[in-house]
Amino acid sequence: KQWYQRRVRGEKARFPIYVHSKMMRCDDEYIIVGSANINQRSMSGRRDTEMAVGCYQPNFLWTEEEGLPKGDVGAFRKSLWLEHLGEWCEEYENPGSIECMRKVNEVARANWEKYVADEMDEPMVGHLVSYPITVEQDGTVRPLEGFENFPDTEAAVLGGKSAMLVEKLTT
Numbered sequence: 001k002q003w004y005q006r007r008v009r010g011e012k013a014r015f016p017i018y019v020h021s022k023m024m025r026c027d028d029e030y031i032i033v034g035s036a037n038i039n040q041r042s043m044s045g046r047r048d049t050e051m052a053v054g055c056y057q058p059n060f061l062w063t064e065e066e067g068l069p070k071g072d073v074g075a076f077r078k079s080l081w082l083e084h085l086g087e088w089c090e091e092y093e094n095p096g097s098i099e100c101m102r103k104v105n106e107v108a109r110a111n112w113e114k115y116v117a118d119e120m121d122e123p124m125v126g127h128l129v130s131y132p133i134t135v136e137q138d139g140t141v142r143p144l145e146g147f148e149n150f151p152d153t154e155a156a157v158l159g160g161k162s163a164m165l166v167e168k169l170t171t
Contacts, residue, residue: 022052028074028095030056068094086126105130116151132157 025031034052036042042050060071068074077095082088091103108130114120115129132147143157150157 025073025077027062028068028071028077029061030054031073031076084126084128086124086128104128116147 021033022036023031023033032052032054034050036048036050036052041047055073057069057071057073060069060073062069078088078092081092085092085104085107089103091097091100094100107125108128111124111126111128112130112132114122114124132144132150134142134144136142141158147157149155
């Protein structure tokens with residue numbers, strides 16, 4: 001109802017969801033979900049209390065003949081993708097394929113365009129949006145043109161320069 005009321009008044013109905021989670025899934029065989037950040041505070045063992053759970057199904061492993069396993073770890077990935085991508089497509093069956101990557105990027109870019117539009121003619125499919133950056137051929141990261149800050153905020157898309165990390169993603 002709030003979304004509808006904001007639309008009627010002509011206001012933008014954007015309210016981003018910030019996900020702060022740590023999860024790794026490996027080939028639909030293993031998944032680990034936890035709270036630790038990869039920094040001194042989480043990893044030193046003397047400051048924050050962290051925990052994680054790992055799930056592995058030895059009866060459901062990748063094979064040359066069968067491909068990806070069909071156990072609960074794979075089912076969990078599929079349920080997450082369905083939630084965030086809004087629909088299930090054949091391309092998602094093989095998450096390591098270029099076709100899958102292209103389809104996910106296509107959905108995320110289309111959602112970004114809807115998210116930043118002045119008028120939303122149709123709702124987003126799921127809620128995954130592209131991060132508003134472009135990575136140049138030489139590895140330089142830049143915000144998308146016109147999006148130095150996130151919409152409706154003063155929050156910069158790019159953070160500050162790190163004293164520890166190189167300026168480019170690739171070499």
